[in-house]
Amino acid sequence: MMGYASLEQTDAGLHMRQRSRAFIIAEATSPSSRNAFINADIAMGDTGVRRSIISQLSILYSGVYNATNVAFVGTHQHAGGGGYF
Numbered sequence: 001m002m003g004y005a006s007l008e009q010t011d012a013g014l015h016m017r018q019r020s021r022a023f024i025i026a027e028a029t030s031p032s033s034r035n036a037f038i039n040a041d042i043a044m045g046d047t048g049v050r051r052s053i054i055s056q057l058s059i060l061y062s063g064v065y066n067a068t069n070v071a072f073v074g075t076h077q078h079a080g081g082g083g084y085f
Helices: 047-060
Strands: 020-027 030-040 070-074
Touching: 047 070
Parallel strands: 030 070
Antiparallel strands: 020 030
């Protein structure tokens, strides 16, 4: 609940689906050299979530995406649910 709950409160389940937008930036002259910018409607980008994204991208696009060309950020709004860490 991202710090806005009292310790006695609990939550469970999926109240609101989280959304994200991904932008792929590449040069037309070098399409294999690219960057992915992922903006998620969550409070912050987390390293563990970023590693999971990179792992999945590596499976789908072997040799294209890695830790040096993927950026994962959150919009830092408090409308999304918590507990994704």
